[in-house]
Amino acid sequence: MPKSKSEKILLIGPPNVGKSVFFGQLTGLEVRVSNYAGTTVDYREGQLTLSGRDFTLIDVPGTYTLDASNEAEEIAVEMLNQEPGAVICVLDALNLESSLYLLLQILESGVPVIPVINRMDLLDQKNYQLDVKLLSRELKLPVLPAVAVEGQGLGELTQNLEKILLSENKSGSETYRPDDNLQIDNEEQRWRQAENLYHKVINKEGEQKVSTREKWGNLLIQPWPGFPLAAVIMSIFFGLVVGAGMGIRNFLLLPFFERLIFPPIIYIIEAAVSPGVIRNILIGEYGFLIKGLEWPLALVFPYIISFYSGLSLLEDSGYLPRLGVLLDSIFARIGLGGSGIIPLLLGYGCAIPGITATRALDSYRERLIVSTVICLSVPCIAQTGAFISLLAEQSILVVLALFIFSLLFLGLSAGLMSRFLEGSRPETVVEIPELLWPRIRVVGKKIWLRIKNFLVGGELHMIYAIALAAVLYETGVLLYLGRLIQPVVTGWLRLPAEAANPLILGIVRRELTVLPLLEMNLTSLQLFVAALVGLFYVPCIAVFAVLNSEFNLKVTGLVLFITVFTSFLLGGIVSRLGGLFL
Amino acid sequence: MAARRKIYTAKNHQQRSQKRKKHRRGHKKSGRQTSRQLTLDELECNKKCKIACLPDHPRLAPLGLRKGKSIQVKARQPWGGPVLVEVDGRRAALDRRIARLIELQGDSDAEK
Numbered sequence: 001m002p003k004s005k006s007e008k009i010l011l012i013g014p015p016n017v018g019k020s021v022f023f024g025q026l027t028g029l030e031v032r033v034s035n036y037a038g039t040t041v042d043y044r045e046g047q048l049t050l051s052g053r054d055f056t057l058i059d060v061p062g063t064y065t066l067d068a069s070n071e072a073e074e075i076a077v078e079m080l081n082q083e084p085g086a087v088i089c090v091l092d093a094l095n096l097e098s099s100l101y102l103l104l105q106i107l108e109s110g111v112p113v114i115p116v117i118n119r120m121d122l123l124d125q126k127n128y129q130l131d132v133k134l135l136s137r138e139l140k141l142p143v144l145p146a147v148a149v150e151g152q153g154l155g156e157l158t159q160n161l162e163k164i165l166l167s168e169n170k171s172g173s174e175t176y177r178p179d180d181n182l183q184i185d186n187e188e189q190r191w192r193q194a195e196n197l198y199h200k201v202i203n204k205e206g207e208q209k210v211s212t213r214e215k216w217g218n219l220l221i222q223p224w225p226g227f228p229l230a231a232v233i234m235s236i237f238f239g240l241v242v243g244a245g246m247g248i249r250n251f252l253l254l255p256f257f258e259r260l261i262f263p264p265i266i267y268i269i270e271a272a273v274s275p276g277v278i279r280n281i282l283i284g285e286y287g288f289l290i291k292g293l294e295w296p297l298a299l300v301f302p303y304i305i306s307f308y309s310g311l312s313l314l315e316d317s318g319y320l321p322r323l324g325v326l327l328d329s330i331f332a333r334i335g336l337g338g339s340g341i342i343p344l345l346l347g348y349g350c351a352i353p354g355i356t357a358t359r360a361l362d363s364y365r366e367r368l369i370v371s372t373v374i375c376l377s378v379p380c381i382a383q384t385g386a387f388i389s390l391l392a393e394q395s396i397l398v399v400l401a402l403f404i405f406s407l408l409f410l411g412l413s414a415g416l417m418s419r420f421l422e423g424s425r426p427e428t429v430v431e432i433p434e435l436l437w438p439r440i441r442v443v444g445k446k447i448w449l450r451i452k453n454f455l456v457g458g459e460l461h462m463i464y465a466i467a468l469a470a471v472l473y474e475t476g477v478l479l480y481l482g483r484l485i486q487p488v489v490t491g492w493l494r495l496p497a498e499a500a501n502p503l504i505l506g507i508v509r510r511e512l513t514v515l516p517l518l519e520m521n522l523t524s525l526q527l528f529v530a531a532l533v534g535l536f537y538v539p540c541i542a543v544f545a546v547l548n549s550e551f552n553l554k555v556t557g558l559v560l561f562i563t564v565f566t567s568f569l570l571g572g573i574v575s576r577l578g579g580l581f582l
Numbered sequence: 583m584a585a586r587r588k589i590y591t592a593k594n595h596q597q598r599s600q601k602r603k604k605h606r607r608g609h610k611k612s613g614r615q616t617s618r619q620l621t622l623d624e625l626e627c628n629k630k631c632k633i634a635c636l637p638d639h640p641r642l643a644p645l646g647l648r649k650g651k652s653i654q655v656k657a658r659q660p661w662g663g664p665v666l667v668e669v670d671g672r673r674a675a676l677d678r679r680i681a682r683l684i685e686l687q688g689d690s691d692a693e694k
Contacts, residue, residue: 014644064641064644064645065638065640065643067640069596069640070640077675094671094672095646095670095672097646097670098643098644102642102644126671150666161678187643191643191648218656221656221657221666222656222657223657223658223659223660226657236592321675324675325659325663325675326659326662326663328659328663328664328675329659329660329661329662329663329664330661332661332662332663338663338664338675356668427639427677427679427680428664428674428675428676428677429639429641429642429645429674429676429677429680430664430674430676431645431672431674432666432673432674432675433671447677495642
């Protein structure tokens with residue numbers, strides 16, 4: 001057997017069963033997990049070392065069956081065909097019947113399989129008994145119970161993996177292969193077999209308990225009181241994001257930088273560097289030692305913390321699919337399914353995870369609409385932080401007005417696109433996961449992961465971008481480029497000429513369309529117009545790269561055109577209309 | 583493999599819903615004389631019923647929606663929104679367009 005084939009281990013299982021939790025714990029890699037189907041949209045590889053030998057563990061996106069009816073299932077089938085050394089099939093204790101169907105399908109492919117039943121704790125809470133030993137006997141291979149988030153069952157799993165992968169004699173691994181009478185050749189037979197197995201091993205005779213958790217899970221999805229509760233939950237969410245973000249900024253990070261960090265930097269630079277271009281690049285208008293720290297760390301970072309804390313809690317609770325169902329009939333008006341809410345919400349953090357999350361949507365058409373709408377009218381959290389810094393000084397109402405514009409356009413553009421794109425709205429068939437209390441350790445780890453991503457990814461890029469801006473500004477290149485679009489900026493948008501700079505810088509990072517406006521002494525109307533243009537203006541360069549890889553060059557070009565066109569059109573109209581009233 | 587079951591397409595959906603409308607009109611006039619299959623979107627909340635026939639959709643079977651399974655409607659979203667169903671303690675939201683195609687055992691008149 002070629003070496004490379006046998007050294008792959010696949011993690012396969014239905015969506016939202018905790019495959020990525022196993023993956024994270026077995027490889028030590030940090031991965032994003034949450035409580036809804038479709039968190040993992042692409043397969044991921046990691047190193048796993050067993051008794052000194054390296055293996056590649058592959059986290060396959062969740063699949064209910066191997067019938068290859070969607071992209072995730074096609075990936076799973078393709079990987080199974082490459083003859084992996086072993087497959088860890090993660091079964092869902094709560095939905096064992098359909099998990100068994102998937103297991104039977106995998107067993108039929110003839111590869112060595114280790115079945116692991118995850119979420120055993122939830123079964124206990126329901127007072128159901130599962131006879132794991134009987135199931136092992138029936139299947140003629142060891143089945144392991146586990147609670148992955150708590151790390152239970154991982155020891156046995158690695159032991160069994162070692163048995164399969166490290167045993168030299170072939171007969172050792174042979175026992176893990178399915179026996180021949182499991183050959184089933186049609187779907188219905190297989191379902192019957194799964195059903196029979198399930199009824200043999202489960203005992204639901206214990207006293208049935210309905211936990212408060214379940215009651216809430218049910219209430220939250222009833223139209224009443226689900227709708228008012230959704231309004232309350234989302235208001236609390238956005239209130240906390242804005243409130244906590246402003247708090248961290250005004251009382252913690254801004255004073256820290258302004259009092260402790262900047263004075264010594266300015267003192268040292270002024271002593272060491274003589275006035276001129278170099279000094280200005282370091283501490284001038286776009287001086288990257290000042291702005292390069294202040295903008296990403298004092299103005300944007302607080303909102304990264306508050307937004308991702310809130311979002312991670314929502315994700316882990318299992319509330320988002322419920323929100324999706326409540327919003328489904330409203331989203332139907334704009335040609336989308338309710339599950340579109342998840343990529344949109346992720347887009348309010350950053351457009352890139354938002355766009356990749358659209359892979360979990362059913363049709364290409366819906367993916368295209370949601371991705372375009374995210375690029376056009378969903379500001380990322382960094383830009384939102386910049387908006388709040390810019391506008392909240394005037395009034396928090398201006399920020400609210402901006403977000404109303406954003407929502408209106410979100411609906412309008414999605415509605416228009418769904419009218420012009422061929423195809424009809426996909427049918428919603430979506431699992432509603434159990435409502436779970438978020439686990440502090442899991443949520444904490446996820447928030448930390450996202451903050452770290454910002455610090456080593458986003459924030460560094462922003463500092464580079466500001467450094468570049470400083471050089472371009474001080475050498476006069478920015479002024480020259482600005483002159484090219486000046487007629488539009490001064491004539492059509494009625495903004496000062498220097499407002500052309502952020503529009504050029506905004507191509508690099510979305511929040512840079514807004515932050516440079518801070519020191520321009522604009523009137524209220526000008527502020528609003530500039531913010532509006534910034535909102536609908538092109539997303540950053542990284543987003544274009546993602547659009548290009550997820551779709552194609554044509555889509556990328558179209559998004560570029562739509563965003564530039566809409567932002568200038570709308571900005572001009574608002575500045576004229578506002579001019580009449582103010 | 584899938585051809586054996588009823589294939590769900592937008593076209594036959596339209597035909598079916600037209601048929602049903604006709605049927606409904608006829609139903610009103612002739613009172614109890616005609617009877618027809620009860621569908622999932624008409625099932626009362628929290629009432630159990632067995633599934634007789636389903637459209638072809640890859641995600642229905644894995645979510646527990648299969649022939650002979652006992653199903654109940656937990657909630658119905660307004661404005662034509664999805665129907666929330668429970669099978670074997672597992673919850674799923676189904677589009678009305680699909681719920682209309684899921685036929686249940688028993689007769690719509692018998693249910694009343």
